[in-house]
Amino acid sequence: MKAARLVRPGAIVIDDIPDPAVGPDDVGIAVGGVGLCGSDLSVFSGKWTAPSYPWVMGHEAFGVIDETGSNVPAERLGQLVVIEPNIVCRSCDQCHRGRTSACVARQSVGMNRQGALAERLVVPSPFAWPIETSTAEDLACVEPTTVVMAALRRLTTPLPDAALVVGVGAQGLLMSVALLERGVAVHAFDVNPERIGFARGLGVQAATVDEGGPRFDLVVDTVGSPSSVVVACRGVQVGGTLLFLGLDDRPLPLTAQGIVRRQMVLQGSLTYDHPIDFEASVATVDRGFNPGRVISDEYTFDEAQRAFERSGSSAGKTWIRVGTERKPS
Ligand SMILES: [Zn+2]
Numbered sequence: 105m106k107a108a109r110l111v112r113p114g115a116i117v118i119d120d121i122p123d124p125a126v127g128p129d130d131v132g133i134a135v136g137g138v139g140l141c142g143s144d145l146s147v148f149s150g151k152w153t154a155p156s157y158p159w160v161m162g163h164e165a166f167g168v169i170d171e172t173g174s175n176v177p178a179e180r181l182g183q184l185v186v187i188e189p190n191i192v193c194r195s196c197d198q199c200h201r202g203r204t205s206a207c208v209a210r211q212s213v214g215m216n217r218q219g220a221l222a223e224r225l226v227v228p229s230p231f232a233w234p235i236e237t238s239t240a241e242d243l244a245c246v247e248p249t250t251v252v253m254a255a256l257r258r259l260t261t262p263l264p265d266a267a268l269v270v271g272v273g274a275q276g277l278l279m280s281v282a283l284l285e286r287g288v289a290v291h292a293f294d295v296n297p298e299r300i301g302f303a304r305g306l307g308v309q310a311a312t313v314d315e316g317g318p319r320f321d322l323v324v325d326t327v328g329s330p331s332s333v334v335v336a337c338r339g340v341q342v343g344g345t346l347l348f349l350g351l352d353d354r355p356l357p358l359t360a361q362g363i364v365r366r367q368m369v370l371q372g373s374l375t376y377d378h379p380i381d382f383e384a385s386v387a388t389v390d391r392g393f394n395p396g397r398v399i400s401d402e403y404t405f406d407e408a409q410r411a412f413e414r415s416g417s418s419a420g421k422t423w424i425r426v427g428t429e430r431k432p433s
């Protein structure tokens with residue numbers, strides 16, 4: 105099969121590799137398309153070191169089941185599915201607690217297990233979620249939508265009437281449309297005016313965030329950088345929640361005094377828990393929610409190199425169409 109492989113940081117080559125073997129509990133999937141996000145860009149740039157080179161990247165994938173393992177009902181053949189790319193063990197302590205996002209034996213497609221930017225992908229069958237036919241753009245956004253929906257599910261404070269989203273890259277845009285869908289007015293801040301322009305097209309209001317500016321019961325920091333948290337903290341109402349989604353590893357300029365005086369609730373949210381969060385996001389998309397609105401750029405499989413090079417500076421989210429004749433609706 106054809107696969108887009110990272111041969112060294114910054115360089116993708118498309119070549120033939122052996123088809124992955126389908127185990128008894130697995131399904132084989134003809135990949136239709138793959139969305140790109142910040143974690144893919146970290147692998148591409150070498151910030152996250154791939155387990156080996158050449159490496160197949162990509163994890164936000166959908167496709168059609170074209171092979172079933174011996175323990176998987178053959179009726180699943182031909183099903184349109186989205187991939188839950190964090191394959192968890194379902195037997196460690198965290199998995200038993202329901203916090204599979206903290207599974208000690210987690211394998212992640214495209215990070216430490218073969219990625220989805222290939223003609224075929226194999227995953228254990230419970231991690232291939234059947235979904236009604238919807239647009240390819242929506243399908244490419246189901247996985248990152250699950251991330252933001254899981255974060256909202258985990259909130260310990262009620263959903264407010266208005267929220268501030270700091271950083272409207274792909275994850276911030278998805279958080280914005282998920283909040284809008286629930287009737288929350290979304291204000292957004294980003295240093296990139298093109299991104300704010302794109303977000304406004306989705307119904308988001310541009311936020312002015314300065315001392316004395318409006319405060320919100322919920323502020324979502326999708327960046328997590330020393331400068332984004334300054335903006336985020338300014339926007340938190342007394343008793344409000346500051347929700348972190350970004351995975352920056354630098355120390356933040358937060359003081360205990362600032363947190364205590366503002367009586368802030370600090371919350372972090374990592375990916376999602378199996379199976380409840382994918383169940384919920386697939387059902388939401390099946391009911392007509394269109395996360396694909398956040399996509400601004402589409403590339404063909406052969407343009408994978410360009411897709412990675414440009415996606416960091418695009419106004420919305422980027423995806424790569426992989427399958428040719430299997431384009432859903
Ligand atoms: Zn992602």
Ligand SMILES: [Zn+2]
Pocket residue numbers: 192193194195196197198199204206207208209210
């Ligand atoms: Zn586990």
